Amino acid sequence: MAASINNATSATDLETVENLTDMKQIQDAYLKLCKDEEELSKDLDNLLENQTTLEDKMIGLHKTLPNLQILQTDSKQLCSMVTFTSTLAENVSSKVRQLDLAKSRVTACMQRVEDILDLKFCTDGVQAALQNEDYETAAGHIHRFRSLDENVLKLSSDMNQGTSLDTSFKHLHEAEEKMKTIVHNKFDASVQARDVASIERFFKIFPLLDLHEEGLTKFGKYLAAKLSEDADKRLILVLKGTDSTDRRSNVLFADAITQLFEDVARIIEIHQPLVEAKYGSGRLITLLKIIQKECDRQSRKILGEFKSKRDFDSRLQHVQQSLIFHKQLTVEKLDPKDLDVLLSEVVLLNTRTELYLRFLKRRAFGDLETAFQDEDKRKEKEAEVDKVLQSCDLSRLLQEIIGSYITMEEYFMREMVLKAVVMDSTDSGSQTSSMVDDSFFIVKKCVRRAMSSSSVDGVCAMINHACTILEQDFREVLFNRVRAGFPSGFDLTQAYNIVQSSIQQGKLQSSDIEKTKAQFLTTLNNAEVSSEYSKALKSNLEEEVLKLFAQCNEQSIAKLESCLSDLGAVANKFKDVLEFGFSQLTSSVIKPKIKPQIDAFLSTSHNISEEEFSNYEANDPWVQNFIVVLDSMLGSFKESLTGTNYDKFVSLVTGECTMQLEKSVMKSVFNRLGGLQFDKELRVLVAYLTTVTTWTIRDKFARLTQMATILNLEKVNEILDYWGPNSGPLTWRLTPAEVRQVLSLRVDFRSDEIKWLKL
Amino acid sequence: MEDYKYLFKIVLIGDAGVGKTCLVRRFTQGLFPPGQAATIGVDFMIKTVEINGERVKLQIWDTAGQEKFRSITQSYYRAANALILVYDVCSQATFDSLPQWISDIESFAKHKVLAYLVGNKIDQINSKEVPTYIGKQWADRFEMRFLETSAKDAENVDILFYDIAVELTKDAREKDKLESDCSGFNISPNTKTINRCTACFKF
Ligand SMILES: Nc1nc2c(ncn2[C@@H]2O[C@H](COP(=O)(O)OP(=O)(O)O)[C@@H](O)[C@H]2O)c(=O)[nH]1
Ligand SMILES: [Mg+2]
Numbered sequence: 027m028a029a030s031i032n033n034a035t036s037a038t039d040l041e042t043v044e045n046l047t048d049m050k051q052i053q054d055a056y057l058k059l060c061k062d063e064e065e066l067s068k069d070l071d072n073l074l075e076n077q078t079t080l081e082d083k084m085i086g087l088h089k090t091l092p093n094l095q096i097l098q099t100d101s102k103q104l105c106s107m108v109t110f111t112s113t114l115a116e117n118v119s120s121k122v123r124q125l126d127l128a129k130s131r132v133t134a135c136m137q138r139v140e141d142i143l144d145l146k147f148c149t150d151g152v153q154a155a156l157q158n159e160d161y162e163t164a165a166g167h168i169h170r171f172r173s174l175d176e177n178v179l180k181l182s183s184d185m186n187q188g189t190s191l192d193t194s195f196k197h198l199h200e201a202e203e204k205m206k207t208i209v210h211n212k213f214d215a216s217v218q219a220r221d222v223a224s225i226e227r228f229f230k231i232f233p234l235l236d237l238h239e240e241g242l243t244k245f246g247k248y249l250a251a252k253l254s255e256d257a258d259k260r261l262i263l264v265l266k267g268t269d270s271t272d273r274r275s276n277v278l279f280a281d282a283i284t285q286l287f288e289d290v291a292r293i294i295e296i297h298q299p300l301v302e303a304k305y306g307s308g309r310l311i312t313l314l315k316i317i318q319k320e321c322d323r324q325s326r327k328i329l330g331e332f333k334s335k336r337d338f339d340s341r342l343q344h345v346q347q348s349l350i351f352h353k354q355l356t357v358e359k360l361d362p363k364d365l366d367v368l369l370s371e372v373v374l375l376n377t378r379t380e381l382y383l384r385f386l387k388r389r390a391f392g393d394l395e396t397a398f399q400d401e402d403k404r405k406e407k408e409a410e411v412d413k414v415l416q417s418c419d420l421s422r423l424l425q426e427i428i429g430s431y432i433t434m435e436e437y438f439m440r441e442m443v444l445k446a447v448v449m450d451s452t453d454s455g456s457q458t459s460s461m462v463d464d465s466f467f468i469v470k471k472c473v474r475r476a477m478s479s480s481s482v483d484g485v486c487a488m489i490n491h492a493c494t495i496l497e498q499d500f501r502e503v504l505f506n507r508v509r510a511g512f513p514s515g516f517d518l519t520q521a522y523n524i525v526q527s528s529i530q531q532g533k534l535q536s537s538d539i540e541k542t543k544a545q546f547l548t549t550l551n552n553a554e555v556s557s558e559y560s561k562a563l564k565s566n567l568e569e570e571v572l573k574l575f576a577q578c579n580e581q582s583i584a585k586l587e588s589c590l591s592d593l594g595a596v597a598n599k600f601k602d603v604l605e606f607g608f609s610q611l612t613s614s615v616i617k618p619k620i621k622p623q624i625d626a627f628l629s630t631s632h633n634i635s636e637e638e639f640s641n642y643e644a645n646d647p648w649v650q651n652f653i654v655v656l657d658s659m660l661g662s663f664k665e666s667l668t669g670t671n672y673d674k675f676v677s678l679v680t681g682e683c684t685m686q687l688e689k690s691v692m693k694s695v696f697n698r699l700g701g702l703q704f705d706k707e708l709r710v711l712v713a714y715l716t717t718v719t720t721w722t723i724r725d726k727f728a729r730l731t732q733m734a735t736i737l738n739l740e741k742v743n744e745i746l747d748y749w750g751p752n753s754g755p756l757t758w759r760l761t762p763a764e765v766r767q768v769l770s771l772r773v774d775f776r777s778d779e780i781k782w783l784k785l
Numbered sequence: 786m787e788d789y790k791y792l793f794k795i796v797l798i799g800d801a802g803v804g805k806t807c808l809v810r811r812f813t814q815g816l817f818p819p820g821q822a823a824t825i826g827v828d829f830m831i832k833t834v835e836i837n838g839e840r841v842k843l844q845i846w847d848t849a850g851q852e853k854f855r856s857i858t859q860s861y862y863r864a865a866n867a868l869i870l871v872y873d874v875c876s877q878a879t880f881d882s883l884p885q886w887i888s889d890i891e892s893f894a895k896h897k898v899l900a901y902l903v904g905n906k907i908d909q910i911n912s913k914e915v916p917t918y919i920g921k922q923w924a925d926r927f928e929m930r931f932l933e934t935s936a937k938d939a940e941n942v943d944i945l946f947y948d949i950a951v952e953l954t955k956d957a958r959e960k961d962k963l964e965s966d967c968s969g970f971n972i973s974p975n976t977k978t979i980n981r982c983t984a985c986f987k988f
């Protein structure tokens with residue numbers, strides 16, 4: 027490139043050379059041309075030098091050319107080989123598939139052959155085993171043969187072999203029939219001979235002959251017979267023991283039925299594994315039904331004896347008669363105490379039965395669980411078990427007995443409570459009387475006894491009856507006593523007069539009045555305590571019930587809860603009695619007591635001179651006396667009332683004081699000093715009442731205190747310092763109208779000023 | 786769920802097999818159970834209904850009719866706000882036992898309890914043994930309300946229970962009103978206590 031440029035340059039240079047005129051320029055051009063020539067020859071040399079290497083490379087290329095041709099042919103060969111191999115592989119794999127099929131046919135064929143051989147073996151074996159009385163082996167052969175598919179085998183036989191196969195089958199069928207008869211007979215014979223080992227031996231053979239139901243039925247009957255024998259023997263012993271003074275003689279029949287249940291339980295415990303192993307699971311119920319039938323029979327006997335030996339029916343009748351004719355006193359009542367022992371045995375009978383039935387249910391359900399994976403099928407079977415257990419004779423007998431038990435238990439509870447009421451007494455120093463503790467003790471005892479029967483319906487019924495007895499019978503007693511009222515004439519002077527007059531009339535009356543008063547207050551206390559006891563009874567029983575019946579279904583728990591909540595509500599009914607009693611006390615004691623004192627306030631002038639004011643200071647006009655009267659009244663009740671009732675009493679007294687005082691203030695007139703005087707009096711009164719209460723009474727006096735503030739003002743307008751935005755944390759209990767009304771009680775305040783006041 | 790204004794207890798009584806359980810299940814679950822097993826002791830079901838915009842919870846006690854359960858079922862009478870005495874219109878025998886049931890109500894239930902006489906199974910028109918007017922006469926004589934029902938065809942079942950719920954709600958409302966009127970000594974709504982201001986009252 028450089029050269030060509032140079033050439034070009036030189037060409038142009040040549041033209042310019044021809045035009046050159048200046049020597050110096052010519053010389054320069056010459057020099058330049060020389061230099062160009064030199065460069066050109068150098069370039070040429072370089073090119074000539076490369077020629078050899080290029081020629082070498084060309085020769086190398088020529089040499090590799092034949093190798094490439096070989097490579098191409100080789101590749102073509104490889105390709106055809108791969109195609110061939112793949113076709114071959116396809117062929118082989120289809121052959122393998124065919125082989126596999128053939129192999130499985132061969133296996134099936136071998137199975138058939140084996141079956142046929144087995145059949146022959148069975149046919150021969152059965153005969154031999156039967157001959158040797160080796161029944162297990164014989165049954166094993168028959169079981170094996172029964173598992174073969176007879177029709178298929180017959181198809182696979184060819185003509186000449188067919189006859190021998192047919193005879194084999196014929197022999198086996200005959201052998202099977204023979205075995206069935208033998209097993210039946212031998213089993214019966216073993217039972218006859220009481221040969222336990224043989225019984226179990228043949229029991230195990232039944233399922234091999236596909237005689238599950240028959241085997242279980244026979245075995246069940248055998249077990250039932252054994253059960254019956256033992257139970258009969260025991261009942262004879264039990265009946266001998268009824269007269270004894272043994273500690274357990276009171277629960278003899280409960281013990282007897284418990285032993286029966288234990289026997290059944292033992293039989294099941296022992297034989298369930300055997301049944302499951304030889305008969306498979308899901309069949310226990312068949313056995314249970316048979317054994318339960320015998321248990322029913324035995325239970326009926328025991329319960330029958332129980333009823334007759336314990337005079338159950340006649341006592342029940344006696345109770346029922348007492349209930350029907352309870353108003354006619356001519357019928358001699360059954361002493362409730364006579365029932366106590368009997369009732370305890372009944373609940374024991376029932377709880378044992380419940381326990382036993384629950385055991386059976388658990389066993390049967392457990393068996394079904396392993397047998398049936400399918401939920402629906404299992405549920406269906408479980409329902410069947412439930413039905414069997416619920417409708418068995420034993421269940422029904424106990425339902426009847428529990429029904430009668432409730433009638434008698436209710437009678438016992440009511441009569442005992444009434445007895446407690448009749449025998450009511452008050453210990454000196456006690457604020458309540460004996461009937462409260464006694465009655466609640468009895469009620470609790472009865473409900474708890476019902477609980478120990480494990481019968482949910484029984485407990486619910488007894489809780490219902492407990493509500494009725496407390497809420498009606500017992501509460502009525504309290505209510506009637508309260509209704510009789512608190513004798514008035516509590517005033518000291520009046521009391522003195524009464525004492526005087528009664529002394530004249532033979533002294534009896536005054537002590538009677540004192541007794542009536544004491545009884546009234548005791549009744550108030552009884553009502554208060556009863557209300558508390560009801561709540562406690564409910565929560566105690568609730569705790570126990572939830573523990574005892576924890577594994578019951580939701581429905582039963584809901585039933586129990588509902589009945590218990592009714593029991594809790596009984597507390598309110600006693601509160602009503604209490605309210606009524608206090609209203610009696612208010613009208614017969616509190617009001618008459620406070621009235622004269624309020625009158626004294628009314629007759630004390632609060633429109634007073636300086637002189638009168640200081641005179642009042644020295645000789646208090648009424649409040650000191652009021653406090654003396656209040657103090658003696660409160661003091662006389664303090665000891666006789668329970669803490670809660672005393673607080674209530676003080677609260678009522680305080681309420682009466684404030685109400686009456688408010689009314690009287692509104693009826694009085696005041697001047698500034700009178701207002702000050704009233705304020706002083708009020709403070710003394712509040713200070714006194716604060717000392718006798720445990721709670722703050724200031725709130726009760728809020729309105730009066732605010733009235734005193736108003737009556738104590740210098741000027742009408744001063745009220746605004748306490749009113750509206752200036753009231754601060756104070757909440758006014760007086761309406762604006764009332765404020766004006768109180769202001770107008772001040773003789774020295776002008777009515778138009780009050781009227782124009784912006785409240 | 787659990788909020789309701791009133792809770793009422795309704796107890797069903799009557800001979801076994803007259804359809805008490807079916808009536809309860811028809812009302813509470815809206816179905817007629819095939820092959821209903823005899824009730825043992827007592828059962829209860831709950832249904833909350835709306836009466837004049839207020840939720841009323843009905844606790845319905847279904848009792849067993851058999852004699853042996855009598856002492857259990859009788860214990861529920863006193864707390865009942867309403868009783869439903871059921872007989873089977875196709876069975877004179879169940880109607881003939883009514884005097885016994887009525888005497889039970891008189892001895893154990895609250896005085897003047899709301900009571901209904903119900904003749905069930907009127908779907909079986911052809912085998913009806915107790916004419917409607919006879920049932921009605923009885924109900925009138927004992928101051929009971931009267932209805933004929935079919936648990937199977939759902940006839941008059943909702944009407945029966947709703948009527949009871951309406952009546953009981955009405956009674957309860959009146960009682961509520963009476964009580965609120967009686968608690969007359971009204972504490973003024975402003976019952977905040979004066980505490981800080983004791984200074985200005987010089988106590
Ligand atoms: N045809 C008809 N059958 C009824 C009716 N109600 C109940 N039953 C049937 O009467 C039988 C007893 O019913 P159930 O509710 O168990 O009576 P309970 O003992 O009073 O509770 C069952 O077979 C029911 O199917 C009804 O309204 N019509
Ligand atoms: Mg029923």
